[in-house]
Amino acid sequence: MAFITNAKVMVDVLIVGAGPAGYIAASLLATFKISFRIIDKSLAGLHIGRANSIQPRTQEILHSLGVRQNLEASGNHLSETAFWKIGTDGRIVPDEAGIQLEVPDRSSQFPYVLVTGQENLELVFNEDLQSKGHRVDRPFELLGYQYDGYANTPWPLTASVKNYVSGATEIWRTNYILGCDGFVSTVQQGPKITIEPQALKETWLIADVDVVTDFPHYRRQCTFYSDYGVCLFIPRCRNAIRIVLQLPHRDIQYLDTKRGEAGHAHFMVQFLQRKVAEIISPYRLTVSSSSWVSRYSVTPSVANHFTDPHYRVFLLGDASHTHTPRASQGMNLAICDAHNLTWKLALVLKGLAKSGILQTYELERKEVAEKAIRFDAKSVVSLSQQTMIYDNPLHDEWLRKKGYTNGLGFYYPESILTNLEVRTMVAQKEFTPLAPGKRLPPIPLIRNIDGTKVHLADDMPCTARFHLIVFATKCLELAVFKELSLFLASPFSPLTAFSSAPHTLSSESFLPESVHQFNSGNDHRYLDMFLIHSTPHLQVSLPDLPAPWPQWSHRVYEDKDGEGVGSLGIMKSGGALVLVRPDGIVSMVTNLDDGRGILERMKIFMVQRN
Numbered sequence: 001m002a003f004i005t006n007a008k009v010m011v012d013v014l015i016v017g018a019g020p021a022g023y024i025a026a027s028l029l030a031t032f033k034i035s036f037r038i039i040d041k042s043l044a045g046l047h048i049g050r051a052n053s054i055q056p057r058t059q060e061i062l063h064s065l066g067v068r069q070n071l072e073a074s075g076n077h078l079s080e081t082a083f084w085k086i087g088t089d090g091r092i093v094p095d096e097a098g099i100q101l102e103v104p105d106r107s108s109q110f111p112y113v114l115v116t117g118q119e120n121l122e123l124v125f126n127e128d129l130q131s132k133g134h135r136v137d138r139p140f141e142l143l144g145y146q147y148d149g150y151a152n153t154p155w156p157l158t159a160s161v162k163n164y165v166s167g168a169t170e171i172w173r174t175n176y177i178l179g180c181d182g183f184v185s186t187v188q189q190g191p192k193i194t195i196e197p198q199a200l201k202e203t204w205l206i207a208d209v210d211v212v213t214d215f216p217h218y219r220r221q222c223t224f225y226s227d228y229g230v231c232l233f234i235p236r237c238r239n240a241i242r243i244v245l246q247l248p249h250r251d252i253q254y255l256d257t258k259r260g261e262a263g264h265a266h267f268m269v270q271f272l273q274r275k276v277a278e279i280i281s282p283y284r285l286t287v288s289s290s291s292w293v294s295r296y297s298v299t300p301s302v303a304n305h306f307t308d309p310h311y312r313v314f315l316l317g318d319a320s321h322t323h324t325p326r327a328s329q330g331m332n333l334a335i336c337d338a339h340n341l342t343w344k345l346a347l348v349l350k351g352l353a354k355s356g357i358l359q360t361y362e363l364e365r366k367e368v369a370e371k372a373i374r375f376d377a378k379s380v381v382s383l384s385q386q387t388m389i390y391d392n393p394l395h396d397e398w399l400r401k402k403g404y405t406n407g408l409g410f411y412y413p414e415s416i417l418t419n420l421e422v423r424t425m426v427a428q429k430e431f432t433p434l435a436p437g438k439r440l441p442p443i444p445l446i447r448n449i450d451g452t453k454v455h456l457a458d459d460m461p462c463t464a465r466f467h468l469i470v471f472a473t474k475c476l477e478l479a480v481f482k483e484l485s486l487f488l489a490s491p492f493s494p495l496t497a498f499s500s501a502p503h504t505l506s507s508e509s510f511l512p513e514s515v516h517q518f519n520s521g522n523d524h525r526y527l528d529m530f531l532i533h534s535t536p537h538l539q540v541s542l543p544d545l546p547a548p549w550p551q552w553s554h555r556v557y558e559d560k561d562g563e564g565v566g567s568l569g570i571m572k573s574g575g576a577l578v579l580v581r582p583d584g585i586v587s588m589v590t591n592l593d594d595g596r597g598i599l600e601r602m603k604i605f606m607v608q609r610n
Contacts, residue, residue, distance in 0.1 A: 009172040010028040010155055011035050012349050014203045017181035018045065018136045021317035021334035023125035023143065025178055027065060030132040032346035037172070038129075039140035039161065043125060049292040049444045051079070051118040051331035051427040052234060052242050056103050057128065057407025057439065059110040061339050064462040064584065070124045075116035076237045078102060084219040084224050084280075091281050098221065106523045106567065107408050109442045109455050113221070115236050118257045118331055118435075120151050139164040142186045145177060147310070155497075157312055164291070172474045176345060177313045180334070185319035188303065188494040193315065198373045199300040202324050203252050205245045207272050207293040208236060217528040222580045224279050226608045231279050232326065233244040240291070244325050245275055247295075247434060255295065268293050278465065296596035298322050306362040314341060323371035327405050334405065337365050343464040345493060352498060352526050355419060357605050364412040372404050411437040412585060416605045422577045423597065433569035434578065435588045440469075443564030445557035448537045454514075456530070456564075459555070460584070465528050467580040468494065468598065471565050472533045476540070480592045484577070485546040488529070494599045495527055495548070498606040526606070530555045533573065534562040 013029055015022050018040035026038040054062070054071070062068035063367050087093040103111040118280070129135060145159040155173035162169050179187025188195075203273060211218065220240060222233040230246040243518040247255070251271075258267050269290045276285055303320045307313060317334030322553035341361045347353035401408020414420045420436050427433065432441035444453045460467060475481045489506070496502035501524075510528060513519035529552050533540070543550050559565055562572040570576045577599050590597050 008170040009037060009161075009174075011037050011172065011174050013037075013176045013178060013253075013345060014157075014172060014174040015178045015180060016142045016187050017044075017179070017317075017319075018122070018138075019100055019180055019182065019317060019334065020051065020121060020331045020340045022180035023122055023129070023179065024061075024065075024106075024335050024338035025316065026134060026136075027067075027125055027128050027132075028338065028464075030129060030134050030461065031065070031462065031518070032343065034346050034349055036134075037137060038134070039137045039142065040163075040548045041139050041141035041162075041164075043139050043584075044124050044137070046119045048117065048119055049294060051121075051328070052110075052115060052208075052236070053328035053332075054116065054191075055328065055332045055406045056108040056110045056112070058335050059114055060108060060439070060457060060584070061335060061462070063109065063457065064460065064515055066461065066518065067124050067128055068114075071114060071120060073115050074120040074237060075114045076162050076235055078113040078115050078221050078235060081109070081221045081223065084222060086225075092279070092283075099217075099320065102221070102402070103406055103408070107441070108406075110455060112308065113328070113406075115234060115242075116295055117236075118534070121331075128451060137163075137215055140179070142177075143169065144186070145190055145313075147312075148173070148204070157309075175312065177348065178338075178341070179313065179315045179319040180317055180338070180480065181319055183318045184355065185315065187313060188315055188319050190313060193303050193305050193308075194420040195301045195303050197299050197301050198370070199377050201297060201299040203247045204325055205247055205268060205272055205293070205295055206242065206325060207269055207287075207290055208240060208242050209269065209287045209290045210240050211285050212288055213283065215280055215283040218285075230326070231276060234328075243272060243276060246326075251275075253438060265290075265293050268295065272536040273372055285381050296325065298324055302366065302369050302373065302378070307358070311358040316341065320365075321373070323373060323416055324376060327372065329372050329376070329405065332407060333365075333369060333372065336368070339583050340365055341460070343462070347526070347582075352607055354509045354605055360412075360415045360417050363415055364505075365530060367413065368404075368410050370408065375404050395535055408439070411435065413437065417581060417587055418585070418590040419588045419601055423594060424592075425571045425574060426569070426576070426589065428569060431566055434576070434586060435591055436589055438586055439584050440578075440580050440586055441560065441568060443497075443567060445564060446537050448540055448542060448552075448556040448558060449553050451537065454557075456532075456557070457515070457584070459514050459530075460516055461513060462582065462584075463513075463518065463522070464582050465522075466582060466587070466602075467528055467530060469530045469532065469578040469580060471559075471568075471570050471578065471591070472531060472592070473562055473565055473570070473575040474534050475544075475575050475592065476533050476535055476583070481575075484592055484595050489547040491597065492596075493548075494595070494602050495529070496600065497599060498526060498609055499524075500609045502609075503566070506548070509551040509553075510555060526603075528555065530557065532557050532559050532565070534559050534565070 013036040015038040029036045057578045084092045143160040143161040150159040159172045219235045224231040232244040234242040279509045316337040323329040511521040512520045542553040
């Protein structure tokens with residue numbers, strides 16, 4: 001018989017839903033050493049189906065968590081997209097645009113889409129959680145929650161949680177609730193948030209299949225816009241592909257007549273095969289086997305708010321925005337939502353940052369979701385009205401859309417965390433110019449202490465720390481660098497200004513770490529540093545660098561011939577001082593002589609201790 005227990009759990013963060021957003025949030029909070037519980041009402045995790053593509057920016061995030069490489073064995077690299085159009089005889093022919101790179105090589109460490117099932121991602125994160133001493137509580141369901149004396153209460157939120165193992169309805173107390181429980185969200189209903197449609201409802205037929213075909217580009221992503229409908233080919237591991245077919249109303253009605261009949265899944269696969277054969281004619285395609293097929297209806301939507309008025313309850317992923325499968329955005333944006341929010345929660349809960357930073361979650365992520373839907377809808381209209389994708393307006397639209405699809409092109413607006421004013425010279429004509437509000441682009445470096453070639457991101461694990469990057473270029477012997485170093489070693493340094501033990505921080509050496517080897521000895525830091533110069537590394541004596549750099553010897557790098565800073569648009573003769581947020585987003589770009597500007601900026605959102 002069901003019964004109610006009192007205050008069974010008291011935890012800083014309650015995560016509701018163990019999908020991509022929930023798992024990422026849990027993994028990050030475990031890394032940040034924040035108390036949390038994650039619950040899911042299903043008896044077991046996902047076994048097959050659903051999301052399929054991990055975009056380059058999402059891979060960069062997974063890389064910073066140290067788990068991306070665990071997905072390689074189950075994944076396929078999707079590097080190119082082939083475009084096809086209707087020929088004069090009604091059959092498809094290659095479009096004049098031909099074959100396009102998914103991502104230009106220098107844009108990311110991972111210039112491709114990693115195609116792997118959502119079930120593989122969840123398995124990797126389930127193992128990651130267990131390795132950190134955590135697990136998903138299943139089957140547990142959030143029944144509701146309320147504020148309990150909001151002001152001056154240690155645990156302001158009281159949640160009612162159904163434990164289906166014991167049959168009990170338990171009372172849990174928490175500081176924050178993260179709604180990662182999908183489109184039909186219990187968390188979403190609490191603050192009376194409304195979902196606002198952004199486009200018309202679409203219905204898709206999706207199947208993971210093995211095929212026999214003479215179509216020459218079936219191992220590339222292919223997009224077909226034809227009189228028979230919109231269709232996508234997404235190559236998966238080995239010889240499998242995912243076929244995504246948009247259904248017109250007449251086909252939806254036809255499939256409805258067969259719903260509930262025995263063998264309905266087989267029928268849908270056969271229907272899909274017939275439709276695809278019509279679309280790709282004169283080429284042939286036969287489905288030899290299928291592992292999953294589903295019909296999926298979605299109305300692209302965005303919640304009017306991603307948080308409650310008290311900034312204690314947050315919506316992530318499908319609970320706050322939904323997308324068509326056409327652009328492969330749902331899982332990717334959900335992961336980015338969790339990546340954006342969790343470090344902010346961690347710094348607030350640790351008393352290091354002001355609670356006002358939590359307001360930036362909706363400001364930043366809502367705009368990204370809205371733009372992704374808008375670009376998706378606009379490109380569909382363009383493609384349906386033009387036969388040649390290489391027509392400049394259409395081609396430019398596709399390129400802009402790719403910046404949002406792959407996650408590399410979005411930017412965040414001005415906020416207490418992001419100062420859009422660039423106070424030093426940055427050449428915008430360069431390939432990946434440095435810009436506040438955008439993610440820090442990758443640059444190849446040579447680590448001074450051991451001569452190892454690395455990407456900057458390899459030594460920047462996601463640890464809820466800000467990063468201060470000194471792009472000294474050729475300035476190691478100049479007064480401007482020495483004066484900056486003197487300031488960074490002083491009692492007024494941003495390295496120690498927000499610490500309760502500044503003398504300890506100033507006397508300790510930073511311990512080596514990377515995305516492959518996190519170091520708990522650095523956990524008490526809220527800011528770390530990187531020194532990047534263009535002097536040959538064998539000519540730089542680390543012990544002879546001005547303080548505090550000898551204590552940061554593992555974070556000194558050669559940028560050979562200044563190629564890295566050049567690609568960022570930084571002047572090789574002047575350098576730059578850059579503050580980067582824990583999520584890899586550039587917070588501020590200024591001159592080498594503006595260390596105090598960095599300090600003053602951090603005072604806006606950090607809690608000053610001394």
